Amino acid sequence: MLAEVYLPLPLNQTYTYRFKEGETQFGCRVSVPFGKRKLTGFVVNVKEDQETDFEIKEIIKSVDKTPIFTSELLDTAKWMSKVYIASVGQILSMMIPSGRRESESALFSAEESFTPIKMLSEEQQSALDEINNNPGETFYLYGVTGSGKSEVYLRAAEEVIRQGRKVIYLVPEITLTHQLLSDISLRFSNRVALLHSALTPSQRLKHWHKIINGEADIAIGARSAVFAPFKDVGLIIIDEEHENSYKSGQTPRYHARQVAQKRAVNMHSTLVMGSATPSLEAYLSMKKGAMKRLDLKTKVAGGAEAKVKIVNMLKESRTISKELEEEIRSALHDRAGVILFLNRRGYTNYYHCNSCGHVEECPNCSIALTYHKSSERMVCHYCGYSTPLVSHCSKCGSHDMSVAGFGTERVEEEAGKLFPSARIARLDTDVASGDKEKVKKTIEDFKKGEIDILLGTQMVAKGLNFPRLRLVGVILADSTLSVPDFRSEERTFSLLEQVKGRAGRYRDDGRVVIQTYRVDDNAIKAVRDQKVAEFYENELEIRKSLGFPPFTRLVALTLRSRNEDSVRKASDELYLLLERVISKSGYSDVYVIGKNPCIIYKKASNFRYQILLSGENFIHLNTIVKVSLERYHTPSNIYIEIDVDPLSLL
DNA sequence: AGCACGCCGACT
DNA sequence: GTCGGCGTGCTC
Ligand SMILES: [Zn+2]
Ligand SMILES: [Zn+2]
Numbered sequence: 001m002l003a004e005v006y007l008p009l010p011l012n013q014t015y016t017y018r019f020k021e022g023e024t025q026f027g028c029r030v031s032v033p034f035g036k037r038k039l040t041g042f043v044v045n046v047k048e049d050q051e052t053d054f055e056i057k058e059i060i061k062s063v064d065k066t067p068i069f070t071s072e073l074l075d076t077a078k079w080m081s082k083v084y085i086a087s088v089g090q091i092l093s094m095m096i097p098s099g100r101r102e103s104e105s106a107l108f109s110a111e112e113s114f115t116p117i118k119m120l121s122e123e124q125q126s127a128l129d130e131i132n133n134n135p136g137e138t139f140y141l142y143g144v145t146g147s148g149k150s151e152v153y154l155r156a157a158e159e160v161i162r163q164g165r166k167v168i169y170l171v172p173e174i175t176l177t178h179q180l181l182s183d184i185s186l187r188f189s190n191r192v193a194l195l196h197s198a199l200t201p202s203q204r205l206k207h208w209h210k211i212i213n214g215e216a217d218i219a220i221g222a223r224s225a226v227f228a229p230f231k232d233v234g235l236i237i238i239d240e241e242h243e244n245s246y247k248s249g250q251t252p253r254y255h256a257r258q259v260a261q262k263r264a265v266n267m268h269s270t271l272v273m274g275s276a277t278p279s280l281e282a283y284l285s286m287k288k289g290a291m292k293r294l295d296l297k298t299k300v301a302g303g304a305e306a307k308v309k310i311v312n313m314l315k316e317s318r319t320i321s322k323e324l325e326e327e328i329r330s331a332l333h334d335r336a337g338v339i340l341f342l343n344r345r346g347y348t349n350y351y352h353c354n355s356c357g358h359v360e361e362c363p364n365c366s367i368a369l370t371y372h373k374s375s376e377r378m379v380c381h382y383c384g385y386s387t388p389l390v391s392h393c394s395k396c397g398s399h400d401m402s403v404a405g406f407g408t409e410r411v412e413e414e415a416g417k418l419f420p421s422a423r424i425a426r427l428d429t430d431v432a433s434g435d436k437e438k439v440k441k442t443i444e445d446f447k448k449g450e451i452d453i454l455l456g457t458q459m460v461a462k463g464l465n466f467p468r469l470r471l472v473g474v475i476l477a478d479s480t481l482s483v484p485d486f487r488s489e490e491r492t493f494s495l496l497e498q499v500k501g502r503a504g505r506y507r508d509d510g511r512v513v514i515q516t517y518r519v520d521d522n523a524i525k526a527v528r529d530q531k532v533a534e535f536y537e538n539e540l541e542i543r544k545s546l547g548f549p550p551f552t553r554l555v556a557l558t559l560r561s562r563n564e565d566s567v568r569k570a571s572d573e574l575y576l577l578l579e580r581v582i583s584k585s586g587y588s589d590v591y592v593i594g595k596n597p598c599i600i601y602k603k604a605s606n607f608r609y610q611i612l613l614s615g616e617n618f619i620h621l622n623t624i625v626k627v628s629l630e631r632y633h634t635p636s637n638i639y640i641e642i643d644v645d646p647l648s649l650l
Numbered sequence: 651a652g653c654a655c656g657c658c659g660a661c662t
Numbered sequence: 663g664t665c666g667g668c669g670t671g672c673t674c
Contacts, residue, residue, distance in 0.1 A: 005674080009651050015674035035673045036653060054674055636668070 002049060003059065005032060005041035008093035012081065014044060016052065019059040027067025027074075029096070031060040042092045044074055068212065069096055070231055072266050079262050085626055085642045086252040094252060095227040099205030120155070124148050127294040131156045131272060135234070138264070140241070140286050141274030143296025145501025146303055149274045152296075153237045154187060156272060161188070161217045165234025168263075170256055172243040173197070173222040181220070188218050195221035195228060223248060226256040226263065233269045236260045241273040241282055242494055247647045255645060276501055277494040280487075280543065281550040283536050299504075306472075306503035306510030308528040312519045313476065314357055319411045324473045324513045325418055328453070331511075332422055336470035337446060338453045339460050340415065341499055342408050343479040350482040351378065351389070355398035357517030359482050360390060366546055368484045370599065371403065381484050381649065382612055383594040404478065404517065411475055412455055419453065427456040460502075467506040472499050477516040477524055484599065485649065486548045493523035493535055500527060547614060549645070552589075555613045555625050556643040558598065560606040563637055570638045571595055571609035574628070578611065581628045589616035590624050599650045606639075610649065 001021050004014040017032050024030050028043050040063060069092070077091040084091075120128065131139055131152070141149045157167040171180070176196055185192050193207040193216040210216045211229050219228035223246055226236075238246070238260055246256040257273070264271040273282065273291075286293040311321045320328070320340075331338045351371045352359045360369045362380035369378035371389070379386040392399045408426070415424055425442050445451045447466055454460060480492045496514060504510035514524055526535035544551050559574065561567040575595040582590050591614055598608035615621030625642065634640055 002674095007651095007673090009673090011651080011673085013674095017674065032674085034652095037651095037673090052674080056674060633670095 002047050002056065003030065003043045004045040004047070005030060005043055006087075006089035006092055007032075007034060007039050007041045008089050009039075010087050010090060012087040012089075015041070016054075016056055017059045018049070018056050019062070024059060024062035024064075025067065026071070027069050028065075029063035029068060031063060033057050033060060040093075040098075042069070042089065042096070063100060066212070068208065068229070070229055072231065072263070073227065073229055075266060076227075076259065076263055080252065080254055080259065083258070083622065084252040084254055084644050085622070085629070091252055095224070097201055097204040097208050099201035099203070101202055102206040102209060103200060103202035105203065118148075118151055120151065121148065121298060121300050123296050123298060124152050124300070127296060128152050128155050130292070130294055131270060132159050134292075135270050136264075136268045138261075138271040138291035139273070140278065140282060140291050140293050141272060141296060142276075142278060142286070142293055143274065144276045144299065144305075145498070146299040146301050146505050147276075147296035148300040149239070149296060151300075153239065153272060153274070154184075156235055156270070157188075157218060157237065160234035160270070163234060165232050166211075166216075166228075166230040167218040167235045167237070168225060168228050168230070168233055168260070169218055169220040169237045169239070170225055170246070170260070171220065171222065171239045172245050174245070175240065176220075176222055184218070184220055191215060191217040193219040193228065195219055195225035197222060197224060223256045226259045231267075233263065233267045235270045235272065236264050238271070238273040239275075241275045242277050242279045243275075244647050247645075251641055253641075253643045253646075258645075277497045278536075280490055280536065280539060284540060284550045301506060302508070303504050303506045304508040304510070305530070306500050306512050308500060308512045308514065310519055310524055310528055311513060311515045312357075313515050313517050314354065316515075319414050319475060320418060320473070321513075321515055324515060327471050327511060327513055328419065328473065331471045332419065332452055334470070335449060337449070337466055337468035338471045338473070339466075339469060339502070340411065340453060340455045340473045340475055341460060342411060342455065342457055342475045343477075343495075350404060350478075350484075351401060352404045352478070352482070352517060353393035353396060353398050354400040354402055354404075356393060356396040357478070357519070358393050358395040359478075359518070360387075360394060365486065365593075366542070367486055368482045368488070370484050379596075380594075381596055381599050381610075382486075384596050404482075408455065408457075415453060415455065422452040423450065424453045424455060425451045427454055427460055465502070465505050469503060469505070470507060470509060471511045471513070472503045474499060474512065474514045474516075477514050477521075478518055481516075481518060481521060481523070486543070486546070487647070489521075489523045489539055489542075492521075493526060493539075496524065496527040497532075552614045552616050553618045553621055553644075554593075554646055555615075555621055556646040556649055557611040557613070557625070557629075558608055558641040558643065559611075559638055560603075560608045560641070561635075561638045562606055564607045566635060566637055567607045567609050570635055571611060574632055574640075575611055577632050578613065578624065578628045581624055581631070585620070585624060585627075587615070587617070587620040587624065590614070590620050612649070 001019055003017050003019055006014055029040050030043055032041050077088050080091045081088045143149050160167055193210045219225050248254050285291050311323045328338050350359055350368055362385050365382045372379050376389050377386045427442050446454050481488055500512050503512050559567050559571050578592055593612040593614050595611045598610045
């Protein structure tokens with residue numbers, strides 16, 4: 001018998017091997033000789049012996065006795081290979097666990113806990129009915145924090161499982177807590193598989209087998225759980241749809257939302273996404289009617305919309321303004337919890353006007369210009385536009401301009417001085433990756449009221465819920481606003497809105513103080529004035545006029561090498577090739593936005609250049625990139641990374 | 651992606 | 663004379 005095998009190499013073809021009948025079958029991993037090497041490949045077809053014009057080698061052994069992937073997953077892999085421009089073998093080796101033996105350790109332990117039977121609100125019930133009565137459709141649960149989205153997801157899941165079908169439940173890594181797993185595990189009588197990046201290969205294999213052996217009804221996890229090898233999925237849930245962590249940071253840089261959409265088509269699954277702050281992509285899709293919007297407007301657990309105050313930092317000399325100080329004092333007095341939210345300082349310094357807060361933008365792309373110290377110029381990292389460092393503000397004419405932004409140390413120091421008797425603790429993602437126990441304790445202490453002020457980054461803005469929390473102070477909203485990215489307004493809006501949701505999660509007296517130099521910014525004002533629809537509509541208009549997603553698609557090609565001259569040369573060559581291929585193709589919608597040194601020019605002793613392309617028609621754009629890269633003979637010391645629909649361009 | 655083969659420059 | 667640089671080509 002012969003087996004056609006995909007290998008984990010950038011070669012988009014199968015290789016044929018001989019095997020003894022019964023030794024392996026479709027869907028199994030096999031160990032095979034390839035040149036002088038031994039590789040693990042994936043059997044995607046078996047056939048009778050036949051004459052071939054090449055020599056055929058024998059399989060070393062079959063890693064699996066029974067299939068580890070389905071034909072539907074193979075179809076998804078082939079689709080991904082086209083969309084993300086990677087070989088099928090690379091896609092398969094990314095989605096299928098590499099473990100060879102199942103882990104001995106228990107999958108996870110559910111702690112017995114009392115979960116009261118929750119009554120659904122009218123809104124929740126009608127959303128649930130809508131989902132249950134329209135299998136195979138796509139829905140968006142658009143609801144504020146605390147509106148009870150999770151309960152709707154879980155009821156919909158129960159219904160699908162009752163019908164004998166399976167469920168995939170995606171949550172952002174950060175919300176994948178032990179508590180959530182425990183709850184889900186109890187609710188679905190342990191017929192749950194867990195898939196996320198922190199599992200070891202053998203643990204991953206164990207959960208994967210649980211699915212294949214029919215011992216799980218629901219797979220829960222972060223991004224990679226979208227590949228759960230169920231044969232018949234009735235429902236795919238994507239909670240917090242707007243989260244960037246659904247996009248893979250490594251090649252192949254897939255987006256779990258896109259993969260979910262493909263698998264939902266394959267298996268006629270219902271797709272339910274949800275968030276309080278949809279991505280602009282999702283918002284446009286709802287607007288066009290491609291997915292049905294289901295609103296959840298009331299908070300089921302009580303709690304009212306937090307009051308938002310914007311503080312102009314231009315008049316302040318300290319990092320904690322007078323107004324924020326007052327609010328903190330009042331909260332401390334009432335023994336209510338305070339979180340001070342600091343964005344991780346951007347990768348770039350941004351130059352701003354000290355009189356009006358204005359940040360200079362690219363005239364072509366409207367993204368913040370970055371300051372290059374060496375050349376004393378302001379540069380656009382999208383299109384390459386550059387201008388000498390301006391001496392006066394283009395908005396108000398003031399000559400008082402400087403580099404802005406402040407670090408966490410300074411805030412911590414000032415908070416300590418202002419509130420000497422308050423107990424202050426720090427919590428950020430950097431700390432989280434190092435010492436999990438310490439983070440857990442910090443959170444517990446804050447919950448119990450043993451910590452008064454929590455100073456944190458991203459982490460405290462998402463996922464965590466504290467009934468004690470009354471005040472959130474955003475130290476400087478400008479730091480997300482001034483990231484040189486066309487999504488900076490959207491990100492700022494989303495972050496502030498999430499922060500606001502945290503403050504008003506359980507209480508009626510929640511407060512948010514946003515400190516900024518840009519008091520007129522759309523995102524900030526929209527959060528304060530609850531002008532959500534207006535914000536989205538306005539942002540869509542801007543994207544449309546500038547030709548950015550969701551009205552176009554982008555592809556970023558990043559070239560890197562240890563040799564500075566060769567990357568620069570290679571990026572010039574590839575750029576010219578792309579231009580040639582585009583003009584020959586006749587696709588008038590596709591163009592190269594720019595070819596530039598990356599914002600992070602040197603990373604891990606590699607020099608980096610980026611070529612950014614845009615196209616209205618994705619097939620056109622994809623074809624241009626694929627053809628150009630096939631035609632381009634990449635020098636051996638250069639590595640090219642392809643990012644389709646990039647979310648971050650650093 | 652690796653790994654071999656192969657063809658020219660500068661070294662014991 | 664050989665050691666080693668990396669361009670080219672192949673792997674069932
Ligand atoms: Zn100004
Ligand atoms: Zn530009």
